[in-house]
Amino acid sequence: MTKYFIQFAQSHEEFRLPELESLAQIENVKISYNKEEYKNNCPFLIIEIDNEEEATRLVKRAILIKNIYELWGVGKIYEDVHTQVKAKPERWPAYDYKSFKFIVSAFGSTCSSDYQIRIIDSFAYLGFKGDIDLKNPEVTFGVLEDYGLDSVPPLEPFMIYFGRLIASGNRDLIQTFNLKKRKYIGNTSMDAELSLIMANQALAVPGKLIYDPFVGTGSFLFTCAQFGSFTMGSDIDGRQIRGQTDRSVKSNVEQYHLQGKVLDTLVFDICHHPWRDNLWFDAIVTDPPYGVRAGAKTLGRKNPTKRPLTIDGTHEGKDYYPPTKPYEMSEVLSDLLEFAARFLVLGGRLVYWLPTLVDEYSSSDLPEHSSMRLVSNSEQNFGQWSRRLVTMEKFKDNIIGERTNIHNVRGVDNLSSVYKKNDVNSNEAETTNTKEKKKPGHYLFREKYFSSKSDKKQIWTRNKDQNRDDDTDNTT
Amino acid sequence: MRLVTHNMLQCHVKGCNSNNFPLQLSDVEIEIQETDFNPKFLRNMLSKLEWNALVKTALEINITTLPNVLPNDLDEEFLKMLHRVLLETHIKQGQMICPNCNHTYPIKDGIPNMLLSETET
Numbered sequence: 001m002t003k004y005f006i007q008f009a010q011s012h013e014e015f016r017l018p019e020l021e022s023l024a025q026i027e028n029v030k031i032s033y034n035k036e037e038y039k040n041n042c043p044f045l046i047i048e049i050d051n052e053e054e055a056t057r058l059v060k061r062a063i064l065i066k067n068i069y070e071l072w073g074v075g076k077i078y079e080d081v082h083t084q085v086k087a088k089p090e091r092w093p094a095y096d097y098k099s100f101k102f103i104v105s106a107f108g109s110t111c112s113s114d115y116q117i118r119i120i121d122s123f124a125y126l127g128f129k130g131d132i133d134l135k136n137p138e139v140t141f142g143v144l145e146d147y148g149l150d151s152v153p154p155l156e157p158f159m160i161y162f163g164r165l166i167a168s169g170n171r172d173l174i175q176t177f178n179l180k181k182r183k184y185i186g187n188t189s190m191d192a193e194l195s196l197i198m199a200n201q202a203l204a205v206p207g208k209l210i211y212d213p214f215v216g217t218g219s220f221l222f223t224c225a226q227f228g229s230f231t232m233g234s235d236i237d238g239r240q241i242r243g244q245t246d247r248s249v250k251s252n253v254e255q256y257h258l259q260g261k262v263l264d265t266l267v268f269d270i271c272h273h274p275w276r277d278n279l280w281f282d283a284i285v286t287d288p289p290y291g292v293r294a295g296a297k298t299l300g301r302k303n304p305t306k307r308p309l310t311i312d313g314t315h316e317g318k319d320y321y322p323p324t325k326p327y328e329m330s331e332v333l334s335d336l337l338e339f340a341a342r343f344l345v346l347g348g349r350l351v352y353w354l355p356t357l358v359d360e361y362s363s364s365d366l367p368e369h370s371s372m373r374l375v376s377n378s379e380q381n382f383g384q385w386s387r388r389l390v391t392m393e394k395f396k397d398n399i400i401g402e403r404t405n406i407h408n409v410r411g412v413d414n415l416s417s418v419y420k421k422n423d424v425n426s427n428e429a430e431t432t433n434t435k436e437k438k439k440p441g442h443y444l445f446r447e448k449y450f451s452s453k454s455d456k457k458q459i460w461t462r463n464k465d466q467n468r469d470d471d472t473d474n475t476t
Numbered sequence: 477m478r479l480v481t482h483n484m485l486q487c488h489v490k491g492c493n494s495n496n497f498p499l500q501l502s503d504v505e506i507e508i509q510e511t512d513f514n515p516k517f518l519r520n521m522l523s524k525l526e527w528n529a530l531v532k533t534a535l536e537i538n539i540t541t542l543p544n545v546l547p548n549d550l551d552e553e554f555l556k557m558l559h560r561v562l563l564e565t566h567i568k569q570g571q572m573i574c575p576n577c578n579h580t581y582p583i584k585d586g587i588p589n590m591l592l593s594e595t596e597t
Contacts, residue, residue, distance in 0.1 A: 207516030230517055232481065234590075241587060250586075260511030260563070264481040268590035272597045274488040274581075276497060278524050299597050323594055 001032065001048040003071040004055050005161050007144060009064050009171060010107070013040035015197050016064045018376035018391065022200050027057045041149045043107055044161055046071060055166050061227060062169035063196045069142055069163030078122060081162050085123070092126055095164075099133035101140050103165075106157065108147035119143055123162075140165035170196075176256075177223060183255050184247035186240055190219040190287055194380075194389070196226075198285050201351045201376070201391045204229040208282035209263075213270040213339065216240050218249040218262070220285040225261035229282070236297055236324065238267035269299045271327075271335055279345045288332045290355045290445050297324035329355070329445045333367045341371040341398040349375065350392045356442045357385050357449075365440035366390060371398040385449060477588050480562040482533060483525045485588070487574035487581075489596045495576040498529035501536045504570030504583070511563055515555050518562070522550070525562075534561055 008016050017038060024031045033047040043066075049055045052070070059065045072091070073081035102123070104116040111119075123141070130138070141164055145157035177192035179185050190198075198220060204210055206228030212220045215233025217240055225231045233249075235241055241249050253262045268274060289297070300323065333354070340350040350372065356365065358381065366374065375391040487496035527546045534542050541557050572581040572588065579596070582589050 207514060207520055209517070209520065230514075236591070238587065238589060238591075242585065259509065260514075263563070264477050264586075264588075266477070266481070266485075266588050266590055268592075272488060272592055274485045274590045276484055276486045276526075278484070280484060280524060282520075299592065299594065 001050055002052075002055075004047050004049055004166065005069050005071045005074070005163060006045045006047055006059070006065055007067045007069070007142075008043040008045065009066050009169075010043050012064060012193065012197065012378070012380065014378035014380075015389065016040075018378055018389075019062065019064050019197055019200050020058075021376070022203060022391075023058055023062055026061075026200070026203050026205055027054070029054045029058045031058065042146055042158075044144065044146055044159070046074065052166055059167050059169045061200065063171060063174065063193060063200060065169035066171065067142070067168050068166045069144075069161070070166055071161070071163045072141075073160075073162040075160055076158070077156075078119075078160060081160050082122070082125075085162060086125070092128075095126075095128055095130070095139050097130050098128070098138040099131045099136075100128055101132060101134050101137040103140060103142045103144075105142070106145040106147055108149055109145070109153040109157075111145070173223075173226065177226070182252060184217060184243050184249065184252050186217040188287065188289075189217045192223075195219045195223040198351050198389065199223040199227050199229075201389065202229075202283035202285045202349050204283065204285075209280060210283045210285055211281045211343075212286045213273075213284065213336070214286050214288050215249070215265055216287070217243070218252055218265065219287075221249070221262045221265075222252060222256050222258060224283075224285060225258040226256070228261070230261055230263050232263050232265070234266040234268055234270065234273070236267070236269040236299070241265045241267065269297075270339060271298050273339075275343060277342070279343065279348075281343050281348060282345055283349045283351065284336075284340050284344060285351045286336070287353045288329075288336060289327065290329045290332070290353075290442070298327040299323075300325040329442050330367075330440065333442070337367050337369045337372060337392075340392070341369050341394060342400075344394040346394055346397065348394050350390075350394070352390055354388045354390050354442055355385060355445050355449075356388060356440075357445070359384070360448075361386070365442060367440075371396050477567045477583055477586055478563055479530065479533060479565050479567075480521060480525070481588075482567070482572070483530050483562075485572070485590070487577060487579055488590070489574065489577050489579050489592060492574060492577040492579070496574055498526070498533050498575075499572035499581065500575055501533060501567065502571045502573055502580075504537060505568045506537055507566045507568050508560075508564050509566055513556060513559050515552065518555050518558055519550065521562070522546070522558070530561075537565075537567075539565070 006020070020031070023029075029049060031047055031049055033045055038045050049058065055068050059068045072088070073084035075081045075084070102120045104111060104119045142162070144161045146159045146161070147153040147157050173196055174193045177195060179189055179191060182189070202210055202224060204224040204227040208229040210220075210224045210229045210231045212231070212233040215221065215235045218233060221231040221233050233241075243249065243251070249265050253259055336352060337350070344350065354366070363377070366377065371394055372392040373395045375393050377391075378389045379386050380389070482501075483498065485497075485499060487499060531542045531544060534540075539561055542561060547554060566586055567583055568586050570583045572583065573579070
């Protein structure tokens with residue numbers, strides 16, 4: 001094994017290691033690193049990989065990795081770095097006559113060009129005789145200093161890394177799929193960077209079939225197809241898929257030249273789906289509707305006592321839209337996990353977003369299923385609420401009848417009406433219920449999200465009380 | 477909609493549980509769009525598709541290139557022919573009718589509408 005160091009992008013930090021692990025699996029590259037050394041506030045990670053070819057393969061489709069370098073020296077002071085570089089002079093001759101360039105950069109600080117030149121000169125003992133070529137060098141060396149993220153950087157870096165650039169990630173794709181350049185988007189379209197990370201989490205590779213049951217305007221169809229997978233999507237709302245005449249999921253497919261990979265989009269409700277029973281999908285990648293921007297709907301009537309106008313049951317009208325009713329978040333998730341357990345191939349992944357209120361979240365909120373195991377859970381924080389990208393893997397055959405464990409929230413669906421009717425001062429019925437069972441942080445997410453805006457003080461005070469109760473339970 | 481997708485779908489009207497596949501194509505408008513050949517994907521799907529249903533559906537739209545029995549030896553020539561049928565043949569307009577309950581699912585601009593009315597779910 002050879003030592004390399006990764007330079008991550010300083011963005012979506014919680015997603016970086018899960019992506020790295022997914023890439024290692026996709027490319028079948030053995031990696032080894034010290035998890036203790038990894039820090040969200042530092043973009044560098046030392047990693048061992050067998051060889052350069054594998055290191056290149058590992059990062060070639062990475063979204064959160066900027067570069068990977070062969071590690072020549074690392075230390076808190078330059079003296080230590082130079083000692084390590086000088087300890088292996090046998091590495092130098094290969095680059096004696098190559099055109100080259102040096103990069104000097106400081107994370108969390110800036111360095112003047114005078115300083116950069118001084119640093120570069122300090123490596124003069126390497127004795128490279130090739131031309132300096134800043135545009136297309138045959139080999140690039142990097143000196144990367146880490147000053148941390150404090151608003152006032154320290155005088156000396158925490159750490160200095162020096163090495164030879166091996167390969168770069170694929171962050172250019174973020175621009176390719178930039179929503180600002182996409183012809184057709186909706187208010188729930190997922191931003192490009194996260195859509196691409198999701199494709200990596202799904203292990204999207206050529207020849208696989210990947211499905212999005214809440215496809216909307218199609219964000220994941222494109223990024224998974226970009227990596228060679230064949231994709232399909234469905235949505236209860238056909239208007240989202242169709243868009244307008246020249247702006248639709250179809251026009252996006254054409255914009256990205258993915259006609260051969262994005263197979264089809266269909267209109268149906270995932271609760272009443274027409275898939276034949278089979279292990280069709282290698283991955284399911286989706287952003288379930290949770291009602292913040294688009295209210296989740298399922299087939300049915302809000303008020304079941306209302307009767308349809310015609311009783312004949314068929315819908316002869318061409319643009320028939322059946323009535324829909326709101327779809328509770330915890331119910332959406334339960335259905336999604338059961339669907340995944342039934343239709344994913346063994347080893348197939350479910351990658352989805354779980355919205356949650358930060359104060360109420362606990363890791364036990366994650367829905368579980370006996371056939372699915374958790375791979376990773378990364379938070380994107382928006383202050384009071386956040387969403388978590390959950391990656392699960394189907395690790396054993398699904399036995400019909402084994403159901404999702406979502407802490408019995410289905411049994412207390414009437415809570416929904418309690419939330420709406422009661423003002424917070426007279427919420428006795430609700431308090432009784434919450435004492436019996438802790439609800440997941442995403443339970444009634446929509447109601448909480450909106451009430452926290454209009455009625456912030458009351459609901460957050462109540463949540464604090466609830467947390468205090470939980471704490472006492474734990475300590476006694 | 478491509479024929480590969482069609483082979484994955486069945487009628488899902490409540491109570492319609494037998495003879496509900498394959499959905500019969502009717503009044504269809506077909507378009508051929510060439511795409512890159514990917515033998516890996518074809519092999520992946522072939523193990524899951526219902527061959528007899530595929531042959532039957534293909535005949536409904538006058539595709540006669542499929543053998544009645546899936547051959548053991550899937551050579552490149554065969555896979556290329558299959559690629560044409562499964563992935564390059566699009567149903568742009570038309571209907572899919574359940575052979576059991578006669579429910580009709582419309583296909584408009586290549587997008588099948590599989591929504592059921594409330595009395596059917």
